[in-house]
Amino acid sequence: MVIRIAAVGDVHLDQDVVGRFRPALEQLPESADVLLLAGDLTRHGTESEARCVATEFGDLGVPVVAVLGNHDHHCDEVPAVIRVLEDAGILVLEGTNVVLECAGVRLGIAGAKGFGGGFAGRCASEFGEPEMKAFVRTTSAIADQLGEALREMDCDLRVALTHYAPVPDTLAGEPPEIYPFLGSYLLGQAIDSAPTELALHGHAHAGSERGTTPGGVRVRNVAHPVIKQAYSVFHLHPPYAGATAGKVSAVSAGGSS
Ligand SMILES: [Fe+2]
Ligand SMILES: [Fe+2]
Secondary structure, rough: OOEEEEEEOOEEOOOOHOOOOOHHOOOOOHHHOOEEEEEEEEEOOOOHHHHHHHHHOOOOOEEEEEEEHHHHHOOOOOHHHHHHHHHOOOEEEOEEEEEEEEEOOEEEEEOOOOOOOOEEEEEEEEEEEHHHHHHHHHHHHHHHHHHHHOOOOEEEEEEEOOEEEOOOHHHHHHHHHHHHHHEEEEHHHHHHHOOOOEEEEEOOOOOOOEEEEEOEEEEEOEHHHHOOOOOOOEEEEOOOOOOOOOOEEEEEEEEOO
């Protein structure tokens, strides 16, 4: 038994990109049970760009679950963006979760956009000016919601979906000076607070694909400029009776774009 999870982030859709992913997406039901979108679905977060996302990623024949990214917030049209996506059947998570039934296996997905702050030894702290404290508290609150959303699920396999990175490993290739704006160790702690099998994120266009949380959870950066294909597919093996956790056994290539 294998559960196949397709994922991509940072597709940054607008009119000029519509149709680029669709040929590969038409084949999706043959290679994946679900598609996860790791944020930055639009270029500037407008309602019209969200309609492009709905056109490209709607009616795929498999469930589509998304988180938003920082670009999707830029024009302050988040409620409209979410409405357009959900009207197209794309479920948007923010500190929330969903459990999907895939061939008798309960696949739990918890998602949140995440935020910045940096990583152990090089991170912002909740100290000093109100603005700095608000910055760190924002990440802390999002991480708390993600952790709770992961822990509360009654499922066989758990996947965490964020836009910002939970570990520095998958940022390798980005300038170290901007790591604090690309992710936070608090997201990694949240992922490690539950028996998570796989953590997917985007945002780091110049980062690298593979990483691991301190607790041993596999992390994959699925930003489109990193994976250089329409989506990657991850194979998860549910735990057998008596086992305590599933395993990510293989990563296979998805379609091209
Ligand atoms: Fe992006
Ligand atoms: Fe981003």
